[in-house]
Structure formats: C-alpha cells, structure tokens
Amino acid sequence: MMQPDPTISRKKPTYFKEHQEAIYKSLEDKHATVEIDHSDPLATRMTLNMGPQHPATHGVLRVLMELDGEVITKCRLDTGYLHRGIEKMAENKTYQEFMPYTDRMDYLSPYSNNVALCLAVEKIANIQVPVRASYIRMICCELSRISSHLLWLGTMIMDAGALSFFLWTFREREKIYDIFDEVAGHRFTVSHSRIGGVNNDFTPVAEEKIRKFVREFPDELKGWHKILDRNRIFVDRNNGVGAIGHEDAIAIGLAGPSLRATGIAYDIRRFEPYMLYDEMDFMVPTRTEGDNLARYYCRMEEMSESIRIIEQCFDRMPKKGPIRVDDAKKSYPSKDEVYYSMEGLIHDFMMTDTGVCPPEGAESYLAIEAPKGELGFYIQSDGTGHPWRLKIKSPSFSNLQGLETILDGEMVADTVVLIGGMDPVMGDSDK
C-alpha cells in the first residue's frame, strides 16, 4: 500500500468556503451510477484543478477534473470569475450609454456586439437604418469575425504545440486593428455603431485599407490551409477529439461553428436574416464529424466566406448617402448640427439625457451571428429610456455548457486543445 506523500498538500482552497464545498460535492454527485473504486492501490485517481489562472483556459475559466490515469472521468466547469453584472448595469443606463459596455463582453469581436445591441434597440423602437450604414456595419462585422477566428486559430494551434502560428495570425489581426483604428478611432473597443446608424463614414484611407486586406488575406489563408490540412501532427491531435453527434449538440444547446461542425446549418444570417444578409451570396460551412478538426474546417471556411461578403458589400454599397437616421427623436444629430444650431444642441442633450424610448410594455428579441455563435438581446421596455430588463444570450455560455459534456471521457492532455477548439470568451460567458 502506497503511503500518501506528505509533501503534497491535500488542503482544499479556503476562500469562499461554501462555494468550494458545493462544487466538490457536485463533482462527486455527477454520474452517480458509476461505481467508484475506493481501494485504488496505484493511486491513479486524482482530482485536478485547472485554472482559473492558466494560459490555456483563454481567460479565467476553472476546470475541475476527476482523473483516472490520463482519462477524465468527469469534470465540472466553474465560471463567474469575470462576472461584472452587465445586465444589472444595463437596467441603469440609457440604451446608447450601455453600448460601450457591450464591447467588453466578447472582447475579441467588439464590433459584432455593438451591432447586435443597436439592431435590437432599433427593432424594439422601430428605427430604420440608412442603407449605407447597414453596409458599413456588415463589412465591419465580417472583419471582426475574421479577427476573432484569427485569434482562435493562433491560440488553438499554440495549445496544440505550434508557436509560430500565433505570430502569423496576430500579424493579420494587427492589420484589422489598424483598419478599426482608421474607421472608428479605436483599435480594440471600437464603439463605432450608434442606435440609428454608425458614428462616422469610412474615410478614403479606411476603405483603401479594407480593400487591400481583402485582396491579400485569401493568400495567407491558402498558405495556412497548406500547412495545416495535411499536417500529420495537427490532424492526429485533432481528429476524433471531442466528437459530439448532432443530436447531443442540439440537446446540450451548442452554438455557432461548434454546432455547425456537427452538421446543423444553424446560422442566423440565413435562419433569420438581419441587415442585408438576405441579398448576399455566401455559403454556411458545415461538417458532420463534430470533432475538433471539423470545427477547424468550419471556422477556416467561414473566414473565406467573410471575405466574399465584404467584396459583395463593396460592390453593392451606395457611394454616398446618410450614415445615420436624420430624426432627432431616434438618433444623435450630426456634430455639424450640434456645433452650429441651437436645436441640434438641444437634441444632442436630449439624446444623452433620455435617449431612445421604446413603447411601454414592448418586448423583443433580436439575434445576430457573432463569430462565436448566436448573440441575442432580449429587451423588455417600460417606456423610459432605460430597459426594464435586458437579457444577453451569449454564445460562449452555451458552448461552455457543451464543453462540460464533451470533456467527459477525453484525455487530460486534450483539455487545452478542446477549450481552444470551443473558443469560449469568458467576458461573453460570464456577462
């Protein structure tokens, strides 16, 4: 009989006592039908705590795993380390004031979050957005999709052991940051979208930069496909890892590319077209295997579809036109009006003070296809400028719930690859 090593501390964490007790108890209760062998002379069983401070958990995710040798017999995810109470804050802010907070949710694709909130408010307050603004939003949304998938690609492959990819994808991300810097004035948290349109039009430089990126990026993508698609190490590391069938994926409520990798072509851009996506010609990439390699293919193909959408947007976009609704009750007046007319100044003040007021008792839901999946805002209005209740349906939350199921029965060394493949963002999941 092996003696327990006295140097290894068996002490459990002491802060938040009740919380720690509850989560360890829950780990024991899970799959209560499985018989646990308490003798275990070789001491192959152990409980492993991974995170919340771990570079491969992509933020502050804590994973509790019960291991039998190298196999995860059961696991629990502990989330909430990045909980900031965004929904509570939303109830105390006007709709426009709340918009910059959405940047901090899925901080890898801030533009999509801005657009999702603005579209939801425009729907409930019945505001029509000018065509050119919709095209600007679509182009930037697709750019942010590419930017988010680039980060996924870099980190996922870094988790699998190849470091140089991280540098290559971040070089491309840097170009997108530069574009956003030119378009919105910020590199990271853009806050460019406004209720009723966008803040400012593309400058000629910005347009040229986007066109240049669209021209050059497909070649980069082709190169990456060349390195990875037939790479023995990469394929072996991902093929069949974390496989989930389409029925299980629907039951557990996966979202976005993880769901499409199981064969369900659920893409909000097709399912319930918003903005002008119904006029666009693009494919929804799907795979049927449902493993990590299928998720890789889905996301890679989505990037090239995004490029196609941006090209079509440039072809169809009106060359000139308003970029914000010209109605002082619905949107901010332009700065020219604010600085040179009394009415403009009053309207600006009213928009900042009260803002858009949807009808009393109205409820509505609008979702967009964010890079990680369906991002929806459910708004209940009480007729004032603040939402009575604003609920965020975040894709990372759904995907993390699926991850808890997927991790059962996998090897412990695959945990980091699986977390990378699911691409959760804790700011999104924890709200």
Add this chain to the structure above:
Amino acid sequence: MNTDIRDNLLQDIREYLGDGLLEVYLDYKHPLLLIERDRLHDTCRFLKNTMHFIYLNEIIGTDRFTSEDRFEVIYHLVSLRDRQRLFVKVRVDEELPVLPTVTDIWKGANWNEREVYDMFGIRFEGHPDLRRIFLPEDFKYYPLRKEFPLLGVPGSLEMPNSTPDHD
C-alpha cells in the same frame, strides 16, 4: 418567416392548452405565450415532441416588481425545421418561487436554470445540480432582483486572502 406556419402553430398550441393559455403577444416577429404555471412541464414536452421545438436557446428571468406573480421566466425555443422562434412565459410568486425543471426535456436547460436561480432565486424542482453559476455559494443575495442596489451590499462577500500565509 412564414406567417402561415406561425398561425398554424398558434392554432395547434391553443387547441392543446385550452384555458391554460393566458395571453398571446406578438413582438414584431415572434410569438410570446403566457401559460399557466401548472401546465409548464407538459407544454414543454408537447412543444418538443409534437411541434419540433428541439433547441432550447435560453431561459430568461424577469423581475416584474409587482405584488402578485412577481417573477416571470421565459423559455426561448427554436424550431429548426419551421424556422420559428417561440417564447413561453410562466409567472411565479415571490412567496414560493419554485418551478418544475425542464432539464429532463432539454439537457441544455441545466446551466440556464442555474443562471436564473443565481440571479433571481427561483428554484427549479428536480434540477440535477442546482448551484449558483456566476456568484459564489457564500453570497446570500439575488442581484438581478430590483431591490438589490446597483452598488452592491458592502461586506456581503468575503474577499480572498491576498497573502500567502492567510493572515
């Protein structure tokens, strides 16, 4: 979205529920149904098995801040076959905030119900693992209730020790 499909769907639900259906509200596109609390579980089963709402998107909790039927829980369902969203609402009283769980119908309700419990204190009967999801178990308040102050309650959470010796 096809309005015929929606009308047929609402017709079928009306026939199934009868008096159990209290109110139908159409947001600009999607139907929202208010149903009786006792009919929740069998309605959900009916919607999944017969009407093909196999995908549970989310569960939303709301605090209406009224003296009766204070909380509202909204189940957001998606039918991938008919391209249709449906919102099913039930109301719960503050005195006894308990609802039957739907985790046996949709497995993905697990975390969503935990979130509603965490934020509003509505308990779900029969839930396999009802713990708080974002906040630690030591926290005794339900932050999305309207009476919870925006700045929080001082001293409600013991902060972790920042020194290695825990003193």
